[in-house]
Structures are given as C-alpha cells and as structure tokens.
Amino acid sequence: MSQLTSRRAFLGAAAFRENSNIVRPPGSVVPGFSDQCSKCGDCVEACPESVIVIGQDGYPVFQPTEGPCTFCGSCAQSCPTDALDIERLQDWPWRASVEAVSCLSVNGVSCRVCQDNCEQNVISFRLQLGGRADPSLDLDACTGCGSCTVSCPVNAVTLKRQTISQTEVSQ
Ligand code: SF4
Ligand code: SF4
Ligand code: SF4
Known part of the structure; x- marks a missing residue:
C-alpha cells in the first residue's frame, strides 16, 4: 500500500x-x-x-x-x-432528539417528563387530535446536558450530533 x-x-x-x-x-x-x-x-x-x-x-x-x-x-x-x-x-455538538415512534405522548399516553426535567425550557408539546401531543424542541436553547435522556421512561430521547439539516423529532 x-x-x-x-x-x-x-x-x-x-x-x-x-x-x-x-x-x-x-x-x-x-x-x-x-x-x-x-x-x-x-x-x-x-x-x-x-x-x-x-x-x-x-x-x-x-x-x-x-x-x-x-x-x-x-x-x-x-x-x-x-x-x-x-x-x-x-x-459540544450534541442536542436532544425525540424518537417519535417510541414517545408516549406521540402515541396518546399523557407524559411530559422530559419537558419537566429540562431547565432550559427546550421542550414543548403541540396538541393533536385523539389525545396525542407532538414534542417540539427549541434546539438553539438546548445545551445537550442529557437530563431529558435520563428522565424519559421509554428511552425515547437521545443526544444526536447536530448537523445543518437536523430535524428536531426523528420518525
Ligand atoms: S480516558 Fe479520559 S482523561 Fe484519559 S486520555 Fe482518555 S479522554 Fe483523557
Ligand atoms: S439536553 Fe438538556 S437542555 Fe437539551 S432538551 Fe434535554 S434537558 Fe433540555
Ligand atoms: S459535569 Fe462531568 S462531563 Fe460535564 S463538564 Fe463537568 S466533568 Fe465534564
């Protein structure tokens, strides 16, 4: 070689x-x-x-x-x-990301644990039909501290390396 x-x-x-x-x-x-x-x-x-x-x-x-x-x-x-x-x-390039398929709230089960554990108020929820609510993340405010990843009861929140085309909720 x-x-x-x-x-x-x-x-x-x-x-x-x-x-x-x-x-x-x-x-x-x-x-x-x-x-x-x-x-x-x-x-x-x-x-x-x-x-x-x-x-x-x-x-x-x-x-x-x-x-x-x-x-x-x-x-x-x-x-x-x-x-x-x-x-x-x-x-630090890592930011929170919610996997929609696993998120309890997206699937109609009331849960706001990640929101409650984020001191930066990054996470909010948009109410949908049928009792569902979709998480919305203000990634500019996210520090990547990892608190939300620990608190999620179904491990739906992970840290993802931020890229230019990053989306806030992965499908
Ligand atoms: S284990 Fe930690 S402190 Fe030791 S060389 Fe690697 S990064 Fe540095
Ligand atoms: S990583 Fe930290 S700052 Fe970012 S959404 Fe999670 S708890 Fe909030
Ligand atoms: S809290 Fe731990 S991981 Fe975070 S900067 Fe301090 S020593 Fe490093």
Whole structure:
C-alpha cells in the first residue's frame, strides 16, 4: 500500500469513528479521539456528576444516568492527553432528539417528563387530535446536558450530533 493510500485509509477510519453515535466527553477532539485517548480513566474520576463511564470499547463515553452534565470542565482539565480540551467545551455538538415512534405522548399516553426535567425550557408539546401531543424542541436553547435522556421512561430521547439539516423529532 502506498503512503498516500495508507493515509487515505487512516483518515477514512477516523471519519468512520467520528460518524458513530458514540458521545465522547465534553471537549473531545473530533476526528481522532481514539488516537489521542490513552484510556486512563482520569476523566471518569474527575466528573462530579458521574456522567462519564468507560464504554464497551474501553474509551470514555458521556452517559448521564442520574443528572445532567453541568459543563464544569473538570473532565477536560483532568485529561493528560489532547483527547479532551477545555477550549472545546463550547463546541459540544450534541442536542436532544425525540424518537417519535417510541414517545408516549406521540402515541396518546399523557407524559411530559422530559419537558419537566429540562431547565432550559427546550421542550414543548403541540396538541393533536385523539389525545396525542407532538414534542417540539427549541434546539438553539438546548445545551445537550442529557437530563431529558435520563428522565424519559421509554428511552425515547437521545443526544444526536447536530448537523445543518437536523430535524428536531426523528420518525
Ligand atoms: S463538564 Fe463537568 S459535569 Fe460535564 S462531563 Fe465534564 S466533568 Fe462531568
Ligand atoms: S482523561 Fe483523557 S486520555 Fe484519559 S480516558 Fe479520559 S479522554 Fe482518555
Ligand atoms: S439536553 Fe438538556 S437542555 Fe437539551 S432538551 Fe434535554 S434537558 Fe433540555
């Protein structure tokens, strides 16, 4: 394999990893997180909110289970490599997304748990016929803190990497 071909293969692999839905800790470098991270676990220990765990691949993942990320930056400050950088905290690309097919409210069951747990008032509901209500998200106000993902009783809310054509409710 030529040097150029092997570099293309390397960049392709990095891009593939970047396109995954794995949410790395705030301040993570993209692409190439797994090339920079030494799997030391310091960010897991540093997080006062316990929203970082070691994932199945051995690398840290952002996984709120009790409360939201406060974006305090302790994880990034603890990182001994370039995998996390506090300067990148403001570039957090993840925003809430509601999967309509699973959402109780969309399916006619009264539920506003995600709305009640969002301090940013991102989530509202539009009443529909038949007792249904469709969630509507103000993504400009969403911080990607993850509180709504934890609170949803049917795991209908996830964090999605924001893109230009992102829609607020996935079908
Ligand atoms: S920014 Fe703070 S609260 Fe958020 S994951 Fe990092 S250490 Fe935890
Ligand atoms: S502190 Fe940095 S190098 Fe260590 S596991 Fe976390 S991201 Fe990886
Ligand atoms: S991620 Fe945080 S700010 Fe965004 S909708 Fe969920 S609770 Fe609200």
